[in-house]
Structure formats: C-alpha cells, structure tokens
Amino acid sequence: MRQSIKKELTRQQLLSKGYELINKYGYHGTSIDKLISELKITKGSFYYHFKSKEDFTLTIIREIISDNITRDFIAPLKLKGNPIFILTDCLDEKFINSKRTLTDTGSPLTNFITELSVINKTFKDELKKITDKWAVALVLLIQDGKMNGHIARFVDSDASAMFIIASIEGVQTLRQLDSNKAHYINFVQQLKLYINCLKA
Numbered sequence: 001m002r003q004s005i006k007k008e009l010t011r012q013q014l015l016s017k018g019y020e021l022i023n024k025y026g027y028h029g030t031s032i033d034k035l036i037s038e039l040k041i042t043k044g045s046f047y048y049h050f051k052s053k054e055d056f057t058l059t060i061i062r063e064i065i066s067d068n069i070t071r072d073f074i075a076p077l078k079l080k081g082n083p084i085f086i087l088t089d090c091l092d093e094k095f096i097n098s099k100r101t102l103t104d105t106g107s108p109l110t111n112f113i114t115e116l117s118v119i120n121k122t123f124k125d126e127l128k129k130i131t132d133k134w135a136v137a138l139v140l141l142i143q144d145g146k147m148n149g150h151i152a153r154f155v156d157s158d159a160s161a162m163f164i165i166a167s168i169e170g171v172q173t174l175r176q177l178d179s180n181k182a183h184y185i186n187f188v189q190q191l192k193l194y195i196n197c198l199k200a
Contacts, residue, residue, distance in 0.1 A: 011049045013039055018056060019064045023108045027057065027115050054123075057116070061126045065109055069130050073168065077137045083145035084199055087164070088192045095171070095188045107172035135161045142198070152200045160198065167191045 017039055021030040032053055036046055050056040076090040109130065116123035138161035145151030171187045178184070 007048070010041060010045055014041075014046060014049060014056070015060055015064060019060050019108070022057065022060065023111055026111075027119065032056075054120070058122065058126060061112065061116075061123070061130075065112060065127075066130050066133075069109060069134055074134055074137045077141045082150045083141045084150060084195060086141065087195045091168075091188055091192055091195075096185060106176040107169045110169045110173050131165060134165055138164055145198075146200075149200050151198050155198050164191070164195070167194070 014035065018030065018035055021035060021038070032043065032046055036043055046056075050059065072094050073090065076093070077086060079086050109127070112123075113127050113131075117127055118124075135158075139157045142151055142155065142157040142160055146153050146155065146157070168191070171184070171191065174187060175184055
C-alpha cells in the first residue's frame with residue numbers, strides 16, 4: 001500500500017472512531033489514549049494528522065457531522081416537485097425505509113450541540129453553520145412551495161423550517177429513552193402529519 005494512501009486511511013479511521021466514541025461517551029469521556037488504544041496506533045500517528053483534541057473534534061464536525069446532515073436532510077431538498085412530498089419522502093427514506101441500523105445514542109448533531117456548544121465558541125459556531133445551512137435549504141423549499149401553490153401562503157417559512165429541524169432532532173433524541181421502533185415510527189408519522197398541514 002502506498003504511504004500516502006496508508007496515511008489517509010489512518011486519518012479516516014481516526015475520524016470514524018472518534019465520531020463513534022464522542023457520540024457514545026461524550027467529548028470529555030473520549031481521550032486520545034482511548035482512541036489510539038482502540039485503533040492500535042501510536043500517539044504520533046494521531047498528532048501527525050491533528051494538532052490537538054479540539055482540532056480533531058472540529059474536523060469530525062466539518063467532515064462527518066456536516067456531511068451526514070447534508071446527505072440525509074439537505075441534498076434531498078434540492079429535488080424538483082411538490083415540497084410536501086419531498087419532505088415526507090425524505091423522512092421515510094431516513095427513518096422508515098433506511099436499511100442503516102437505528103442506534104439508541106440519539107442524534108449525533110444534537111449530542112454534539114448539547115455538550116460542545118458550551119465548551120468553546122469555535123465548536124458552537126461550527127455546529128451553528130450546519131443548522132443554518134439546513135434551515136436555509138428548508139426555507140427555500142417552503143418558499144418555492146408557496147410560490148407554486150403547493151404550500152399555504154400564510155405559513156411562516158422560517159418558523160416552519162426550525163420546527164421541522166427541532167422535530168427531526170427530537171425524534172432521534174427520544175430514541176435514547178424509548179427504543180421501541182413502533183413508537184419511533186409513530187413520532188415520524190406525527191411529524192409527517194404536521195408537514196401535510198402546510199398544504200395549500
């Protein structure tokens with residue numbers, strides 16, 4: 001294996017394992033020693049790629065959390081068509097039809113916001129960029145729906161966008177308390193009912 005490929009593989013393994021551990025044990029519960037022990041690599045390998053634990057965590061936010069939100073909840077909003085169907089199809093794809101295993105650790109975005117936004121402003125700002133990008137995509141979709149007659153004109157685009165984000169994050173967070181999949185699906189169905197109430 002070429003050295004450059006091996007280094008990039010190590011970097012990706014560090015990010016993936018760090019994301020998993022921080023999401024499960026929290027920022028303070030995840031040490032660099034624990035990380036490198038699980039991956040069976042040297043501390044030098046970690047510091048070759050990242051200046052510090054803070055730099056490492058920022059990279060996880062930028063390259064994993066942000067990318068996952070974009071893939072699951074922002075990219076689908078770029079589709080053309082009725083926003084009501086686009087939104088409900090997005091929820092079905094993520095929560096109902098997905099073959100990816102649903103975890104009981106809640107929403108990674110919410111987990112990171114809850115713990116990291118109070119640690120320092122840099123973490124908070126990076127996480128806010130993600131929610132802002134998501135909100136803008138939703139607002140644009142809702143406004144387009146209003147212009148095309150799919151969504152009622154009285155709907156507050158900004159408030160509805162934030163409510164949808166809060167509900168999606170809340171659905172995932174509640175799974176930490178109740179792992180019954182039927183209940184989880186019911187939560188999603190209630191959110192879909194709200195979205196259908198936006199119809200013109």
